[in-house]
Amino acid sequence: MDFSNKEFSSLIDINAVHYIANLIRLKIDDKEARVFSHQFSQIIEYFQKLTEIDTGDIQPANENWAMNNIFRDDVVKPSMSREEFLNNTPHHDGYFVRVPRIFDDR
Amino acid sequence: MELSNLSVRKAHEMLVNKQISSVELTSAVLENIRRLDPKIKAYLTVTETHALEQALKADIRLNAKENITPLTGIPYALKDCLSTRGIRTTCGSKILDGYVPQFNATVVEELDKSGAVLLGKNNMDEFGMGSSCENSAFFNTHNPWKLDRVPGGSSGGSAASVASGLSLFALGEDTGGSIRMPAGFCNIVGLKPTYGRVSRYGHIGLVSSFDCIGPLTQDVYDCALVLQTIAGKDSMDGTSLPASVPAYTSSLGKSIKGLRLGIPEEYFQAGMDEGVEITIQEAIRVYEKLGMQICEVSLPHTQAALPVYYLILFAEASANLARFDGTRFGYSSNHNFENVVDLLIQSRQEGFGEEVKRRIMLGTYVLSSGYYDAYYLKAQKVRTLIIEDFKSAFEICDVILAPTCPTTAFKIGEKKQDPLTMYLSDIYVVATNPAGVPALSLPCGFSEGLPVGMQLIGNHLSEELLFQIGYAYQAETEWHKIHPPII
Numbered sequence: 001m002d003f004s005n006k007e008f009s010s011l012i013d014i015n016a017v018h019y020i021a022n023l024i025r026l027k028i029d030d031k032e033a034r035v036f037s038h039q040f041s042q043i044i045e046y047f048q049k050l051t052e053i054d055t056g057d058i059q060p061a062n063e064n065w066a067m068n069n070i071f072r073d074d075v076v077k078p079s080m081s082r083e084e085f086l087n088n089t090p091h092h093d094g095y096f097v098r099v100p101r102i103f104d105d106r
Numbered sequence: 107m108e109l110s111n112l113s114v115r116k117a118h119e120m121l122v123n124k125q126i127s128s129v130e131l132t133s134a135v136l137e138n139i140r141r142l143d144p145k146i147k148a149y150l151t152v153t154e155t156h157a158l159e160q161a162l163k164a165d166i167r168l169n170a171k172e173n174i175t176p177l178t179g180i181p182y183a184l185k186d187c188l189s190t191r192g193i194r195t196t197c198g199s200k201i202l203d204g205y206v207p208q209f210n211a212t213v214v215e216e217l218d219k220s221g222a223v224l225l226g227k228n229n230m231d232e233f234g235m236g237s238s239c240e241n242s243a244f245f246n247t248h249n250p251w252k253l254d255r256v257p258g259g260s261s262g263g264s265a266a267s268v269a270s271g272l273s274l275f276a277l278g279e280d281t282g283g284s285i286r287m288p289a290g291f292c293n294i295v296g297l298k299p300t301y302g303r304v305s306r307y308g309h310i311g312l313v314s315s316f317d318c319i320g321p322l323t324q325d326v327y328d329c330a331l332v333l334q335t336i337a338g339k340d341s342m343d344g345t346s347l348p349a350s351v352p353a354y355t356s357s358l359g360k361s362i363k364g365l366r367l368g369i370p371e372e373y374f375q376a377g378m379d380e381g382v383e384i385t386i387q388e389a390i391r392v393y394e395k396l397g398m399q400i401c402e403v404s405l406p407h408t409q410a411a412l413p414v415y416y417l418i419l420f421a422e423a424s425a426n427l428a429r430f431d432g433t434r435f436g437y438s439s440n441h442n443f444e445n446v447v448d449l450l451i452q453s454r455q456e457g458f459g460e461e462v463k464r465r466i467m468l469g470t471y472v473l474s475s476g477y478y479d480a481y482y483l484k485a486q487k488v489r490t491l492i493i494e495d496f497k498s499a500f501e502i503c504d505v506i507l508a509p510t511c512p513t514t515a516f517k518i519g520e521k522k523q524d525p526l527t528m529y530l531s532d533i534y535v536v537a538t539n540p541a542g543v544p545a546l547s548l549p550c551g552f553s554e555g556l557p558v559g560m561q562l563i564g565n566h567l568s569e570e571l572l573f574q575i576g577y578a579y580q581a582e583t584e585w586h587k588i589h590p591p592i593i
Contacts, residue, residue: 012471024424024470025447026463027455040468042526047413050484053491060486061493064315065542065566066302070344084208090438099433100443 012040109134110271111589114180114328117274121168121179128168128179132161132223135181139225139272142592147247148257148267150186151194152226157181160223167221176331178221183273185264186227187234188319189308190214197310198230198260200243201430201437201457211308212343213277213319213336220335225273228263232459233427234281234312236260237531239288240522241461248518249291250590251556255515258288261322265292268322271593275332276322281312282415283510283535285320286547290510290559293549293588295329295576296322300567301542302347304333305340313422314345316415316539325586326548326576330354333569349567357574363397365575368503372408373534378512381553386509389550389560389579393507396578403499403506407491411537414492416529417472417485418540424469427462430454464525489540496541500565505575508534510547510559538563546572549585557585 012020014033017040021028028036062068082095091098109131112120120126136154143149164179184190187197189207191214196202210218217224231241239247239262247262249255250270257266261278265288268276278285280298289296297320304319311317321332334354340346369390374383394400407414432438432453439452458466472481499506512533521528538545543566550560564572580586 016471017467020467020470020474021463023474024428024466025451025454026458026467027451028463036464036467039464039525040471043416043468043529044471046526047417047481050410050413050417050488051480053407053410053488055484055487055491058487058490060483061489061540064302064345065493066347067345072341072344080208087208088205088435090432090436097433099446100449102446104445 012037012044108271110138111593112274113324114177114274114331117180118176122174128161128164128223129158131179132157132181132225135225135271135273142270143272145248145253145592146250146266146270146272147245148228148263148270148272149183149226150196150198150229150244150263153193153224156193157223157225164221164223173221175220175335177217177335179223180274181223181225182217183225183228183264183267183276184214185230185261185276185278187230187279187310188214188277189310190224190227193227195227195310196244198232198242198244199457199459199462201454203243203437205436207308209308212305212340214308216336228261228267228276230263231260232462233310233423234260234279234284235423235461235465237283237287237528238516238518238521239263240518241459243459246518249515250592251293251515253592254517255556256291256518258291258515260284262288264322265289265294265296268292268294268324270590275324275328277319277332277336278322279309280318280320280539281316282419282539283532285322286510286535286545286559286561287532289322289547291515291557293557293586293590294322294324295326295549295586296320296547297329297333297569297572298538298545299333299337299569300347300544301539302345303337303544303567303569305338305343305346307340307342311426313419314426315422316419318539326546326573326580327355327358329546330358330573347567352570354570354573357570358577359581360574361397362575362578365398365505366503367393367398367400368403368499368506369400370403370405370408370499370506370508372405373508377533378509379514379553382509382512382514382558385551385553385558386560390507392579392582396582401503403502405495405499405537407488407495408537410488411492411540412529412533414485414488414540415532415536417481418489420465420469421473421482422469424466424473427466430457432457461525492537493541496543496565505568505571506563508561508563510534510561514553514556514558535561542566544569544572546576548576548579550583551585
């Protein structure tokens with residue numbers, strides 16, 4: 001789906017909701033998609049207030065008010081041990097994190 | 107004397123004078139939690155054993171008169187978005203249920219070093235996304251002033267715990283009012299510091315360019331004490347500020363005569379409850395009486411702040427929450443999956459609540475090709491204008507006074523089904539975060555039995571001034587000394 005073909009419109013229809021959900025790895029059923037579509041359209045419509053503001057020559061804000069690039073020396077420090085790391089891992093074999101198949105071998 | 111209602115300052119005096127021990131104080135607060143928290147539900151996790159161990163260690167320090175800080179032996183609570191080594195940290199989300207961090211947030215390290223005693227982790231809206239604590243994946247927190255009301259959000263559990271004597275202070279996190287709004291709804295003090303004043307390391311990020319960790323306390327003095335302990339440069343957070351940390355309590359009690367109090371006209375236009383407005387006007391008169399010069403200021407882009415705030419929030423949150431994939435940590439769906447993408451989808455589907463899904467989907471939408479310029483880039487440009495608004499205002503005044511919320515605490519369930527109406531309750535608190543400026547919310551009266559909060563907004567790194575002006579108000583009024591009837 002190419003959003004850029006649309007007008008600057010507030011309408012986010014059910015197909016668009018499904019498309020976005022897939023991009024962000026969520027699964028939405030049609031009933032949920034209908035609710036989200038209505039809510040998204042309402043929210044985005046309210047946010048169109050911004051279009052009334054002239055931002056012709058205005059630069060986008062820097063994310064940090066006080067500084068730009070922040071550098072530090074690259075210092076080697078001890079990192080978390082494998083055992084400690086795996087304490088929070090849902091599926092592992094004591095050595096590696098286990099996940100389902102990533103590559104299709106067909 | 108009810109031990110759990112003590113201010114940090116008073117408790118410290120009593121600890122140092124050996125009128126109580128930290129174990130006694132901590133036990134009294136734990137007893138209060140057992141008695142009241144089933145009604146208020148401020149805590150997701152109570153760490154009783156850990157707390158008593160820390161209290162015992164604090165007593166050893168106090169007895170030896172060695173290395174005593176103003177927080178040594180003082181029991182406190184943490185919003186559950188702050189990482190605690192060995193203690194479950196959920197961020198109010200099912201996707202982190204069972205997650206036990208291997209490290210402490212820097213603020214937790216600092217409080218540990220000071221000898222403060224951790225009581226447990228507070229309930230919150232999932233990932234900080236909410237204004238009422240109703241978006242917690244676990245349960246609702248109730249406002250101690252009226253149990254059918256929300257405590258505000260997202261640091262609702264932390265505010266409710268301080269207001270009802272279930273902790274002497276708490277740390278919350280403010281992305282767009284999440285400390286100030288619940289502080290206002292619960293009649294306590296809450297500070298959103300300058301962006302970068304407090305290290306964010308170990309905070310589970312929502313909007314990395316807005317997020318600020320800060321104190322929730324019974325009064326301004328305590329707030330200054332706590333900020334003193336947690337502020338400063340941290341090598342683990344590149345965005346933390348190198349500016350030296352002043353002795354925040356030393357400005358307290360100084361005259362505020364002649365200082366200029368700015369009243370932003372845009373905040374006093376339609377939309378505020380009458381009871382809130384009357385209360386705020388009365389607070390302005392108190393400052394007039396204290397010799398402040400009252401002046402009108404304008405923040406022309408106030409109405410735009412809400413869309414700017416939410417658009418940037420949606421965008422940054424969708425990126426921040428991409429890390430939850432059901433493989434490395436946190437919740438993982440238990441089905442047998444053919445491939446990793448199915449595991450990812452199912453784990454996120456089951457782990458995230460509705461508001462989180464709503465916001466990360468909107469974030470993905472506003473960042474998508476064709477809409478990036480119209481929404482995200484536009485919002486970052488208007489953000490520049492909001493920053494300019496504050497800059498111009500602070501040429502005319504020293505601090506700005508505004509209501510914290512347009513209403514008092516609303517009923518549980520009242521706005522849950524209507525996200526846009528819920529977002530609008532943040533109207534007065536959101537502008538400060540895109541601008542990075544600090545704001546202090548403090549109690550200023552009641553409307554129909556419910557607390558009203560006001561906020562003092564200052565220029566970057568003006569926390570000392572905010573404390574001075576807030577303290578002067580509290581020396582003149584008694585609102586902050588009124589506790590909810592439930593305790």
